[in-house]
Amino acid sequence: MKICADVGGSFIDIAVVDENASIQHRKKIPTPTGDWDAFTGVFADFQSDFVAQLRDDDPISIAFAGLAAPDTGIMTSANIECIHGRPLARDLAAALGRPVFVINDADAFVLAEAIMGVAQGHRRVFGLILGTGVGGGLIEDGRIVTGPSGIGGEWGHGQIMIPTPKAPDAVPVFECGCGRKGCLDTIGGARGLERLHHFLHDRTAKSSQITAAWEDGDATATATIDYFCDILAGSLAMILNTYPATVVPVGGGLSNSAALIRELDQRVRRDMLDAPAHPILVATLLGGNAGLLGAALAADQ
Ligand SMILES: [Zn+2]
Structure with a gap:
């Protein structure tokens, strides 16, 4: 099981995704673009609802509009100031106590379409x-x-x-x-x-x-x-x-x-x-x- 999120400048679309790629417990939450603690809080609150069902190493994986430098993990994001310039995966992993992955949202879109969508x-x-x-x-x-x-x-x-x-x-x-x-x-x-x-x-x-x-x-x-x-x-x-x-x-x-x-x-x-x-x-x-x-x-x- 994973917690997955699609983070945009307006909303965070967050859900649990199981081994069969079934999306459950989906929520849409306004993105706290300028407040890191509130941003982290969205994930902490969501995770606390499912902590009994999650294994310690079940990851959080986030698609977002922006780029993470492969060597440092430092983010470039035009519309979410609180993550811009920050090693998002490392900082969120430290705050939430589980592995965090980040992926560009366009890459996430095409990967999903290639593996289980119209481009299979x-x-x-x-x-x-x-x-x-x-x-x-x-x-x-x-x-x-x-x-x-x-x-x-x-x-x-x-x-x-x-x-x-x-x-x-x-x-x-x-x-x-x-x-x-x-x-x-x-x-x-x-x-x-x-x-x-x-x-x-x-x-x-x-x-x-x-x-x-x-x-x-x-x-x-x-x-x-x-x-x-x-x-x-x-x-x-x-x-x-x-x-x-x-x-x-x-x-x-x-x-x-x-x-x-x-x-x-x-x-x-x-x-x-x-x-x-x-x-x-x-x-x-x-x-x-x-x-x-x-x-x-x-x-x-
Ligand atoms: Zn340009």
Whole structure:
């Protein structure tokens, strides 16, 4: 048995996950982003409810939006200040008295989809999250692939939108949370879609309103989605030409639009050098459970 959590900037989704990957006693608790003692308290309170059922060495495994340096365990987290710069696994293990594992949430998502979701049976999987921003993860032979600093599959960062001297205002070059400008992440997720829509039409709308208006044939929403899909498709085609994944599970809030996944899939395959005849981008099978299940699977590995 394990305690698993999917920690986001707004909520901590926490549950017990048993040997059969069954999720039990699930709770959703607001994330105390700025208070370490309160953050630790969420896990301590949850663990105290199940302490009779847990063995001493049953771990806590946490998927979160951020990165843990492989050598020091020091966390980089843009939206949870109290864990940023802290060796989270070590500090939580000391406070809670059991092993703690941490995994990037996009890696947890794609690991779960590769082992027990829509990408089962595929050797190479690239998974992408179109959530608030853009995330991703790489799997080879059932294991997460990362570099020496723990990064892998992070296709959202690196400047791809560059203004030209001829048309310096025509390209949407926005500041990115990573400190660069013009990263895909600035227009690739839900906030990015909204930013792009405002840039193109001077209109404010939520991402769900933009996708719904596009599905209804609205001209301005169609222009936004056209640009959005073309930018994402070009980057994804380059990734799939480089790393020949045979399936790309798509999660995150924007994946709720099946039409958007279909549109993106068609454009990605249009842009790939060697595209399959069948869809390569597919909707998540595990949905909102992928983070918890991926955390459980990562603890086993
Ligand atoms: Zn960036």
